[in-house]
Amino acid sequence: MAVPALEIDGVRKSYGRRRAVDDMTFDIRAGELFGFVGSNGAGKTTTMRIVLGVLTPDAGEVRWLGRPVGFADRRRFGYMPEERGLYPRMKVAEQLRYLGELHGLSPGAARTAAGRWIERLELSSYASEEVQNLSLGNQQRVQLAAALVHGPKALVLDEPFSGLDPVAVDVMRDVLAERAADGVPVMFSSHQLSLVERVCDRVGIVGGGRLIACGTVRELSENADRRLLVDAPQAGENWTEGLAGVEVVSREGTRTRLRLAKGADDQRVLHAALATGPVSAFVSEHPPLTELYRDLVTRTGEAEEDAEGTAGPGATAAVGRTAGDGAGGGAR
Numbered sequence: 001m002a003v004p005a006l007e008i009d010g011v012r013k014s015y016g017r018r019r020a021v022d023d024m025t026f027d028i029r030a031g032e033l034f035g036f037v038g039s040n041g042a043g044k045t046t047t048m049r050i051v052l053g054v055l056t057p058d059a060g061e062v063r064w065l066g067r068p069v070g071f072a073d074r075r076r077f078g079y080m081p082e083e084r085g086l087y088p089r090m091k092v093a094e095q096l097r098y099l100g101e102l103h104g105l106s107p108g109a110a111r112t113a114a115g116r117w118i119e120r121l122e123l124s125s126y127a128s129e130e131v132q133n134l135s136l137g138n139q140q141r142v143q144l145a146a147a148l149v150h151g152p153k154a155l156v157l158d159e160p161f162s163g164l165d166p167v168a169v170d171v172m173r174d175v176l177a178e179r180a181a182d183g184v185p186v187m188f189s190s191h192q193l194s195l196v197e198r199v200c201d202r203v204g205i206v207g208g209g210r211l212i213a214c215g216t217v218r219e220l221s222e223n224a225d226r227r228l229l230v231d232a233p234q235a236g237e238n239w240t241e242g243l244a245g246v247e248v249v250s251r252e253g254t255r256t257r258l259r260l261a262k263g264a265d266d267q268r269v270l271h272a273a274l275a276t277g278p279v280s281a282f283v284s285e286h287p288p289l290t291e292l293y294r295d296l297v298t299r300t301g302e303a304e305e306d307a308e309g310t311a312g313p314g315a316t317a318a319v320g321r322t323a324g325d326g327a328g329g330g331a332r
């Protein structure tokens with residue numbers, strides 16, 4: 001099993017009386033792309049700020065290569081903050097050189113690295129422009145260059161894909177995949193779940209400040225309700241009526257997508273389909289991350305409501321841990 005490079009262990013943070021992050025525990029391995037997803041206000045940015053040392057946790061610990069992370073380690077991390085952090089009046093190349101030096105590069109090395117990333121991120125025509133004169137998407141490319149210029153040992157990026165055009169998304173994705181292939185642990189938050197599913201090795205799903213599931217999309221789907229695609233050309237609209245634990249997700253022409261609750265019998269579904277006439281497809285499908293996410297967040301939300309006033313906040317930890325453990329991923 002891959003060794004964890006960056007470990008977030010039992011991290012908790014409140015703003016006043018509001019608990020933003022609670023017992024957040026997961027790890028990111030060397031060379032993996034880790035997608036960090038969750039609804040607005042779930043606690044992603046707070047967690048990433050704690051990893052980078054911008055915020056101090058109330059409890060818990062962040063470790064780098066097995067030791068509590070320190071200033072010198074963090075200096076070698078690359079960070080793209082949600083609020084972005086560029087000097088608007090500084091020119092692109094000048095800014096990247098400056099940030100490279102700030103992170104410990106010599107002036108010569110900073111110049112070379114700035115030039116390299118300007119070229120790689122297709123910013124050559126803007127190198128002498130002030131950042132404030134660039135479009136938002138191009139500013140975001142500069143922000144990525146700023147996170148990369150010092151050759152970081154780890155990358156933590158808060159919504160790096162938001163607001164990018166499709167070509168810029170491809171550039172960003174390729175650069176992150178290259179860094180991961182070089183052994184760098186890459187963590188990024190995003191609301192673009194189909195993108196996360198396409199590019200990430202593992203996904204951590206956050207709800208209410210806790211990690212509610214973690215693993216590969218395949219691992220997450222093993223824990224979810226099964227999906228079936230049935231093509232029964234002569235079936236009427238109501239052919240699934242009376243099948244216990246079977247829900248119609250969608251219909252496209254003669255094809256019906258079904259969700260089967262735990263214990264629902266797929267052979268009874270097949271019998272029901274055959275009773276209508278020929279069946280030209282009967283296929284077990286893996287749900288996409290968007291559906292897994294919805295199921296998990298809804299399920300956990302319901303559990304949190306159930307727990308209110310009875311077992312208190314501790315009850316939701318059991319939900320989070322069960323989901324994470326069951327997924328076989330890094331949540332502990």
Ligand SMILES: Nc1ncnc2c1ncn2[C@@H]1O[C@H](COP(=O)(O)OP(=O)(O)OP(=O)(O)O)[C@@H](O)[C@H]1O
Pocket residue numbers: 015018019020038039040041042043044045046047
């Ligand atoms: N500086 C702050 N002061 C008070 N509350 C805050 C502060 N920053 C965040 N919060 C609260 O903490 C919770 C977690 O916020 P956080 O920004 O970490 O979520 P997020 O998952 O990154 O959300 P989004 O997807 O919208 O960016 C929210 O309830 C938010 O309102």
